[in-house]
Amino acid sequence: MCLGVPGRIISISENNTAVVDVNANQIEISIVLTPDAQMGQWVLVHAGFAMQIMDENEAEESLALMLELQKIRETFSYEQ
Amino acid sequence: MNNNKAIMQDMIREIQTETQSISMMEVCGTHTMAIAKSGIRDLLPDNIKLISGPGCPVCVTAQGDIDAVIELVNQQDLILATFGDMMRVPGTSSSLQEARGKGADIRVVYSPMDAVEMASNYPTRKVVFLGIGFETTAPTVGASIEAARAMQVKNYFVLSLHKLVPPALEVIFSDPDIKVDALICPGHVSLVIGLNPYRELAEKYHKPCVITGFDDEDILQGILMILLQFKQNQARAEIQYRRAVKEKGNPVAQSVLKRVFKEVDTRWRGLGQIPGSGLEISDEYSDYNARYKFAIPDIEDIPIKGCSCGEILTGKISPHDCPLFGSACNPLNPIGPCMVSHEGACAAYYRYTPLRGEIE
Numbered sequence: 387m388c389l390g391v392p393g394r395i396i397s398i399s400e401n402n403t404a405v406v407d408v409n410a411n412q413i414e415i416s417i418v419l420t421p422d423a424q425m426g427q428w429v430l431v432h433a434g435f436a437m438q439i440m441d442e443n444e445a446e447e448s449l450a451l452m453l454e455l456q457k458i459r460e461t462f463s464y465e466q
Numbered sequence: 467m468n469n470n471k472a473i474m475q476d477m478i479r480e481i482q483t484e485t486q487s488i489s490m491m492e493v494c495g496t497h498t499m500a501i502a503k504s505g506i507r508d509l510l511p512d513n514i515k516l517i518s519g520p521g522c523p524v525c526v527t528a529q530g531d532i533d534a535v536i537e538l539v540n541q542q543d544l545i546l547a548t549f550g551d552m553m554r555v556p557g558t559s560s561s562l563q564e565a566r567g568k569g570a571d572i573r574v575v576y577s578p579m580d581a582v583e584m585a586s587n588y589p590t591r592k593v594v595f596l597g598i599g600f601e602t603t604a605p606t607v608g609a610s611i612e613a614a615r616a617m618q619v620k621n622y623f624v625l626s627l628h629k630l631v632p633p634a635l636e637v638i639f640s641d642p643d644i645k646v647d648a649l650i651c652p653g654h655v656s657l658v659i660g661l662n663p664y665r666e667l668a669e670k671y672h673k674p675c676v677i678t679g680f681d682d683e684d685i686l687q688g689i690l691m692i693l694l695q696f697k698q699n700q701a702r703a704e705i706q707y708r709r710a711v712k713e714k715g716n717p718v719a720q721s722v723l724k725r726v727f728k729e730v731d732t733r734w735r736g737l738g739q740i741p742g743s744g745l746e747i748s749d750e751y752s753d754y755n756a757r758y759k760f761a762i763p764d765i766e767d768i769p770i771k772g773c774s775c776g777e778i779l780t781g782k783i784s785p786h787d788c789p790l791f792g793s794a795c796n797p798l799n800p801i802g803p804c805m806v807s808h809e810g811a812c813a814a815y816y817r818y819t820p821l822r823g824e825i826e
């Protein structure tokens with residue numbers, strides 16, 4: 387039930403509504419909980435609301451972190 | 467993506483080298499589903515256990531509360547609007563679906579805003595939205611109440627059964643019968659609440675808490691981040707799911723929660739009464755509170771005969787340990803909510819691992 391799906395904002399209209407593209411479906415949502423959301427950004431959509439603006443750089447960073455972790459793990463395995 | 471695949475294989479290999487016995491609870495029903503689907507549980511060495519937790523909002527709704535809703539829907543002029551997940555949850559005498567079959571006006575909506583619109587379209591009816599869900603969902607319901615006030619819609623009401631996750635985690639960590647060494651924390655609840663509540667938990671109980679995303683690689687990485695903390699003999703709260711979860715959470719959503727709701731004691735299936743774990747509509751918005759508008763009976767929880775959902779929700783047993791699992795209880799004929807809800811542990815296990823038992 388806490389399911390959230392990423393959608394990209396393709397238009398923003400007055401009174402805090404926006405249309406997002408979720409897997410090629412266009413749905414109208416409220417952005418009242420993410421007032422800073424901009425056209426083109428990815429947001430996490432839940433129950434007809436954008437709940438958070440997603441950060442693509444963070445996704446990259448997450449991969450970098452994974453690689454970093456791998457290095458740390460290697461150090462650990464050598465120690466053992 | 468191939469790169470990711472290689473990294474995933476490395477991650478699995480790395481996890482398999484772990485020798486300590488560690489049980490991690492995946493708190494969230496969406497994780498339970500994702501983990502069951504990925505088969506990750508089977509790839510882990512025997513000493514690392516993944517236990518399903520209380521994070522399925524439909525499943526933890528108390529039986530008495532479900533029975534009260536079933537009584538409510540028979541009131542005249544009432545339309546009950548609900549998320550679809552609630553329709554088949556068995557009450558003591560019937561489910562919402564059966565009540566609808568007998569003539570109650572119950573409509574499934576995707577968003578609480580649809581229910582506000584419905585109220586504005588049917589000014590002579592009273593539309594009650596059934597507020598189920600954790601911190602992910604409660605702000606959307608709060609925002610719908612604020613929108614109803616702004617639109618001067620006066621026939622929209624909410625029956626709030628919303629619950630807060632951290633107080634339930636506190637109960638899990640404090641219960642000597644539940645062996646959980648670390649938490650895979652819910653990605654989407656954490657969008658709203660951020661890292662701080664887990665910092666307190668990690669510190670107080672000295673157990674690692676990692677907010678994790680829902681892709682296979684997210685989950686593996688979350689597990690590794692927990693294992694690393696064990697190697698370092700530390701217990702921190704960390705975010706793996708960085709592309710969506712910010713350290714502070716979503717302050718706008720938090721302020722909606724503060725304005726529209728107040729914290730109250732509430733009862734959970736499996737976990738009992740937990741202080742400060744429920745959200746009731748605040749006095750400021752009491753004209754939208756279905757409890758003030760309608761007589762909502764206070765009904766005792768009558769356990770469903772033979773169903774072990776309560777123990778499953780607290781990680782005490784695995785769905786495979788329930789004697790009814792797969793035989794008398796299956797998705798076509800669900801006996802308890804853990805088999806009804808898509809993200810219920812019984813439904814997830816039935817769909818992806820119907821035969822094997824993981825927790826001995």
Ligand code: SF4
Pocket residue numbers: 772773774775778785788789790791792795796800801802803804805806812
């Ligand atoms: S298998 Fe069915 S009866 Fe058994 S605990 Fe799960 S929902 Fe309840």
